[in-house]
Amino acid sequence: MTRASYLLAALIALIELTAFGASFANNLSVHPNAAVPLGVLWLMFRYFTIWTNTLVGLAFAWMAWKKRYLSRPFLAALVLWILIVGVVYHLLLAGNEPLYGLDYLSNLLYHTIAPVLVPIWWLALAPKGSLNWPHAALWLLWPLVYLVYAVIRGLETGSYPYFFLNLDKLGWDGLALWCVKFLVAFWIGGLLIVALGRGLKRLGLSR
Numbered sequence: 001m002t003r004a005s006y007l008l009a010a011l012i013a014l015i016e017l018t019a020f021g022a023s024f025a026n027n028l029s030v031h032p033n034a035a036v037p038l039g040v041l042w043l044m045f046r047y048f049t050i051w052t053n054t055l056v057g058l059a060f061a062w063m064a065w066k067k068r069y070l071s072r073p074f075l076a077a078l079v080l081w082i083l084i085v086g087v088v089y090h091l092l093l094a095g096n097e098p099l100y101g102l103d104y105l106s107n108l109l110y111h112t113i114a115p116v117l118v119p120i121w122w123l124a125l126a127p128k129g130s131l132n133w134p135h136a137a138l139w140l141l142w143p144l145v146y147l148v149y150a151v152i153r154g155l156e157t158g159s160y161p162y163f164f165l166n167l168d169k170l171g172w173d174g175l176a177l178w179c180v181k182f183l184v185a186f187w188i189g190g191l192l193i194v195a196l197g198r199g200l201k202r203l204g205l206s207r
Helices: 003-030 038-044 048-066 072-093 101-125 134-138 141-157 167-202
Strands: none
Touching: 003 038, 003 048, 003 101, 048 072, 048 101, 048 141, 072 101, 072 134, 072 141, 072 167, 134 167, 141 167
């Protein structure tokens, strides 16, 4: 890794660690009866946001520690998944009610800062060769696993993390339609990232 790539990777890892700590502390204050720490973690890991940002944090921490890139398809997948986190939040989930304190901090880092910095790092500093069109389909596994998990968890607990996964209100047909929409969005986004990576490689702007 270049020095710039290593330093920005370390910054992203630090941001993710800060966001996780702020989210954990906020959930602990909001749900003081939750068992610590497993009860708080159980509450947090309802959300795709936590799944994906945690994965991003671990990946960038590993790269900063080893000073070595992970595989190029995996790096591109991280860009896709964190971008979807930011886009879905700002288009569908962000409310008008102001947030404060640790809730504001974790929300800002998870939904805005990380979804901006990771693509910037990838575009400016990461290798982008070896991307092929089938990768866009392979990258659907992460959101698909989450969707199955969220629905099963919702059936068991009666609580759904997002309105578009609320089986009680949507029914199976409505739930299936939302899941298809999201998987198609991930697939199209993946195709765009593959096209961008291949284009930059062809122009000699990446390796």
